[in-house]
Amino acid sequence: MKYDVAVAGIGVAGAFTLRALSKKLRVVGIDKREKLGYPVECGELIPTKSEMKRLLPKLGDYSLFEIPEKYKSNKTKYFEFVIPNGKSVEIEFEMLVINRDKFISDVAESSGHEIRKRTKIIDYNGKLRLRDLRSMKDYELDAEVVVASDGANSRIAKSLGVWKYEIAAAKQYVMSGVNCREDTVYMFVGSDIAPGGYAWIIPKGNGVANVGVGIRQRFLKRGDNIHKVLERFVREYPYSSQYLRKAEIINKIGAVAPVDKPLNKTVFDKVLLVGDSASMILSHVAAGIPISMIAGDIAGNVINDYFEGKKNLDEYDSAWREKMLDAMMRSYRIKQLWDKISKTDEKLCKYFRFIGKGDMCAILRSKIPLKLRIAEKFIF
Numbered sequence: 001m002k003y004d005v006a007v008a009g010i011g012v013a014g015a016f017t018l019r020a021l022s023k024k025l026r027v028v029g030i031d032k033r034e035k036l037g038y039p040v041e042c043g044e045l046i047p048t049k050s051e052m053k054r055l056l057p058k059l060g061d062y063s064l065f066e067i068p069e070k071y072k073s074n075k076t077k078y079f080e081f082v083i084p085n086g087k088s089v090e091i092e093f094e095m096l097v098i099n100r101d102k103f104i105s106d107v108a109e110s111s112g113h114e115i116r117k118r119t120k121i122i123d124y125n126g127k128l129r130l131r132d133l134r135s136m137k138d139y140e141l142d143a144e145v146v147v148a149s150d151g152a153n154s155r156i157a158k159s160l161g162v163w164k165y166e167i168a169a170a171k172q173y174v175m176s177g178v179n180c181r182e183d184t185v186y187m188f189v190g191s192d193i194a195p196g197g198y199a200w201i202i203p204k205g206n207g208v209a210n211v212g213v214g215i216r217q218r219f220l221k222r223g224d225n226i227h228k229v230l231e232r233f234v235r236e237y238p239y240s241s242q243y244l245r246k247a248e249i250i251n252k253i254g255a256v257a258p259v260d261k262p263l264n265k266t267v268f269d270k271v272l273l274v275g276d277s278a279s280m281i282l283s284h285v286a287a288g289i290p291i292s293m294i295a296g297d298i299a300g301n302v303i304n305d306y307f308e309g310k311k312n313l314d315e316y317d318s319a320w321r322e323k324m325l326d327a328m329m330r331s332y333r334i335k336q337l338w339d340k341i342s343k344t345d346e347k348l349c350k351y352f353r354f355i356g357k358g359d360m361c362a363i364l365r366s367k368i369p370l371k372l373r374i375a376e377k378f379i380f
């Protein structure tokens, strides 16, 4: 039996595609997990609706970001950036910490579409080759339109030969008994605890926090690895361990995230790449939840119009670019500049001597402050 649409991968992007797809279509969602969204491979941090208006002024409709209370585990008011000499910059910036697993699962399940869990995508060659992880039997699934929402390690992007973006590795503990301010998201930069990336403490409330590090392999010192880096951040690094000394690990995850520009092309015949599979990300902070929500929503609506004969599938590509590309490209540029100023911890500290809160706020909003451009040209 042929489906109209297969949504291959039900994370953030897949769930929001399913949500947008018309009930008139014959749709199947596919995921290897038993429980959608779990384990949570994410810091679970998203901007509030008012921050989304600043980040993506061309979006127009921000109703996706009216997050129901039941999915909010915390609302933070500040970001604290801590640099390698222990100095910090605190800025006002509202964020939500969500229960991402419940959010994804509810959005996908309430779409009313068929969902096949414990089903692994093996590859794509005109048809999806799948493996039932209960029986371990392989089979093919035919769908007129395929949505590749299978994340940063996308099997479909690999099958299409477009999986070429830079990937960062991340490891995270969920910890209880964390003794930090719960209205503040902490970000740490420095070669010992986050080579090529950053480390974070994201309070979920009641002493629980997501504590993790994101690194890039080529910035790692010889003999070091991500497990050692996270342990160092939790147990030894003076500016973070002060909050974590008495904390206990509840859960551990390892995952990857794209830290690159989005793909130049995201529609290949009748395959649409959505979310991390297309490297749709704010690469300087590896933030992709809001981007994937929007991209999934756009993909679902373009597919509905395609089946009604109103649009070509290619229009998905131009639609998401129009609303989000500027922010993604500025973010990528910030990442490039940041790589230069953070070549050594000394350079990083030097840069922080002459920037202010406003500059850090701009960076968080994917805007390039003048002082970052100047730093590239005249200081380093």
Ligand SMILES: Cc1cc2nc3c(=O)[nH]c(=O)nc-3n(C[C@H](O)[C@H](O)[C@H](O)COP(=O)(O)OP(=O)(O)OC[C@H]3O[C@@H](n4cnc5c(N)ncnc54)[C@H](O)[C@@H]3O)c2cc1C
Binding pocket: 008, 009, 010, 011, 012, 013, 014, 030, 031, 032, 033, 037, 041, 042, 043, 044, 045, 046, 119, 120, 121, 122, 149, 150, 151, 152, 153, 154, 155, 170, 171, 172, 212, 255, 256, 257, 274, 275, 276, 277, 281, 286, 287, 288, 289, 290, 292
């Ligand atoms: C440690 C970490 C922390 C992060 N923190 C944040 C944050 O705080 N805020 C933020 O905005 N972004 C964050 N990100 C990025 C964010 O999580 C992603 O950008 C976002 O989840 C992308 O959504 P997606 O739906 O494209 O991919 P995913 O959410 O990864 O979903 C992909 C889905 O496809 C399924 N899948 C994958 N391969 C297969 C297969 N072969 N067969 C079947 N199913 C498959 C997976 O099970 C999963 O359900 C973080 C990333 C990491 C790694």
